[in-house]
Amino acid sequence: MSNYVLNTWYPLAWSRDINNSLHKRRIVGKDLVLYRNSAGNVVAHVDMCPHRMLPLSQGKLKGDVLECGYHGMQFDCSGKCVRVPGQDIIPSNAVVATYPTHENMGLVWIWMGDPALADTSKVYDLPQYHDANWSSVEGDALEIGCHYLNLADNLCDPAHVNFVHLTTLGSSAGEDVPVHHEKQEGKLITWRWINDAPAIPLFQKFGNFKGNVDRWHYYHYHAPSIAVIDFGSALTGTGAPEGNRDDCIQIYACHFMTPVDEDTTIDHWLHVKNFKASEETNKALSAEFRSAFQEDKVILEAIHQNERKYPEHRPIKLAIDASPTRMRKMVQGMIEAEKAPAKEAVAA
């Protein structure tokens, strides 16, 4: 039985990458083939012909119809078979499973659960992404060889920043500053303030601070696979901790995680910031993030390998694990709720 939340909108691919040819993607352990049809919508089928199991991504797109590369069976955008060469009758079980998709914030989102529950108004949105006073820069689709909940741990965990990202996002000033968290409906916020300290390396490069700053990190986790980190700095004394952020640098670092399978996660990351910058500066900023996330990748993959090698190991718990622990309980609760009888799940 699947051990994933299914009734949720997952980020699957950058919209920019999906055109009217055939694209392979994998999510919750399922191989999919994607294409953009003539109406501009993204079609997502299981990537396997029901006849001889050839991946449909090795077939051909003929208009909006996908033709299998082995014997020419054709499937429409709904997954229904519309042609079997050599015979007139189309078997009633000649269908490929197809999943609802929706696009927002430059991404294709997919619903792997009960299609009757796929409400596109629930697709994640960050209002600032659409705000003319803010600007956004798309990042990469970073593949990490770990379970997506290990990446989610990392994104409910401000404490690692001071040890992992010393050249970009962290500084030793924060090593002993405690972390707070608060659970909300389907959401978890983890945060801390590090006040009256030098700016982190990133803001020394891109800000222009002439003294110590107050720095905040708010990790907004939306179960199961979205994390948006609101972080920024303002000159100490300008009242940022009390709510006055008129003169600050603020960035929403978005991590849209695709749970590929038990061993693989793709982190679609982008940043939305309260200032505009030249393309060159945007590229430099992305390069800093890319370098930082590469540091996370190395750590998460090493941990994943050890978890595979030593499945019996029971990690010790520290104070900073409070938020990741709640995060995992929240996700487990969602999975169990889905496995309860169907009617109750709908009612919930």
Place this chain on the structure above:
Amino acid sequence: MSNYVLNTWYPLAWSRDINNSLHKRRIVGKDLVLYRNSAGNVVAHVDMCPHRMLPLSQGKLKGDVLECGYHGMQFDCSGKCVRVPGQDIIPSNAVVATYPTHENMGLVWIWMGDPALADTSKVYDLPQYHDANWSSVEGDALEIGCHYLNLADNLCDPAHVNFVHLTTLGSSAGEDVPVHHEKQEGKLITWRWINDAPAIPLFQKFGNFKGNVDRWHYYHYHAPSIAVIDFGSALTGTGAPEGNRDDCIQIYACHFMTPVDEDTTIDHWLHVKNFKASEETNKALSAEFRSAFQEDKVILEAIHQNERKYPEHRPIKLAIDASPTRMRKMVQGMIEAEKAPAKEAVAA
């Protein structure tokens, strides 16, 4: 327990490749070492010294005797140990299993079953191969990462040609032409005619047809591992469908399959044709086949991967599956007959 037919002559290697040095081959999940002895016969032993399991292919051939590379045990062509350095008594269990071989049509054939049943008169033969009016060109030993019965499916299935081999062996004219088949003793013939249509790309290159042609494909499958495809074309109106093939191009495309193991098959292919051609033309013809079989390889390997990943998947059945389905029943019947008590098997 082995899930292969054993009492049969399997194609194992090109004769041209086996000389008086040591060659590794693998068939029905067994590693073998081959060499040609001074009498010119091909010797095939299990490739493992019974002492410390070193592959004998890492030893030395001393005349007709094979010496293990670790402690110098020597085995003759029958697999009997004839020397143990450091001791005079040769243990009675110091033998390596050895299998009967025979050569025909440029290939070494091997009998992996009961040696008492190994009748060389039953080795497959195509009479035209020896006919001075015909000519043959040896192809490759194409390794395909799939079970050999998936390749056999493909070789009982004329319908895939129109979708997989559009630039060589097929054309869209045949997409909806139905397929026929007939079972005979240990044999299955699958065929169709595509009449009054343009020649396929291959025959446009190598034939000289000035109009539409009648084209036939007869797939002769000899269980478990031989497929010979009789295909050809004649100008429409010259009576080919009625049996008059005086003025036609005809090719026997032979596929001699080695079932290496559950995940690997080697297709020794060659073609025998009713015309002679320059070496250049023969090479060009082989290049066309090579390109077509590469297309099959890509498809068969993708299917094999999906069969491994999704063992619970039940493919839907189409009309064109009738012949492959019978083929598999035939092979399964042979395997079960062999597993019946030994005396009955011999009687059969």
Place this chain on the structure above:
Amino acid sequence: MSNYVLNTWYPLAWSRDINNSLHKRRIVGKDLVLYRNSAGNVVAHVDMCPHRMLPLSQGKLKGDVLECGYHGMQFDCSGKCVRVPGQDIIPSNAVVATYPTHENMGLVWIWMGDPALADTSKVYDLPQYHDANWSSVEGDALEIGCHYLNLADNLCDPAHVNFVHLTTLGSSAGEDVPVHHEKQEGKLITWRWINDAPAIPLFQKFGNFKGNVDRWHYYHYHAPSIAVIDFGSALTGTGAPEGNRDDCIQIYACHFMTPVDEDTTIDHWLHVKNFKASEETNKALSAEFRSAFQEDKVILEAIHQNERKYPEHRPIKLAIDASPTRMRKMVQGMIEAEKAPAKEAVAA
């Protein structure tokens, strides 16, 4: 349950390779991180933070304290946690397992068993290594893809030399000379003399014999993972077999085996010889050994693959297997003795 002798000093690494940075090693299936502390001692921890399982070798050495690279937990040389950033209380289970080490003969030795039994006076020593009349040359850390007891077989087996090492250490003269062995407490000696025969290729290069020689090979195996081969030659007629070795070439070829895991062994080899030589000659001598041990590696890895593929195979036994068979019984006896109740083990 571990299938290794644990209460023994194993060779782990060349001392020359371990400095005050972090080094990964693996032994008896456990990953370790090593470093040399400010007192000059080699510290060996399990290479995994007890918090989130990150390998500690991906952390930082801060003085003698090892800091985890994920959240900055710090561990001292005894494995005790001395800092958890963000909290004052250190959990009592925040420790990493640490193993006793000792250095001798250019190697770091480690005790993976009960630390109360780790008596450094029991670390292996070859007196000639420290003798001014002898000289030694360190070799490599040769990784072999096999179980260490298969290498140990090889090092209780003079008979293979005549077939495997014809260009260096063996010659056909010895093919049929019988092998002797004698068991002592925790030790096994296997030997043979090959008298009145031409010198082996190695001694033809590095000795200066003007006639036939008497050659001895004494394989001293110290269970479970040390083999020291005393071999040499003297002119026939000078009385070497009777004990007079005044004018001879003698080499102790030492093999200090690290049982990495079930599939991997590292052979730390060096030679100690009764003559001094130029650096150039020493290098040439090492090159000969390197070439010979590469021949063993090829054989041992091929055997290991076959043992994995055909676990049901029962090798036949020859006369030359008497010593390896006793060796394996000796090691199995040590493992079983350790698994007996703890008090008895200590008493033993």
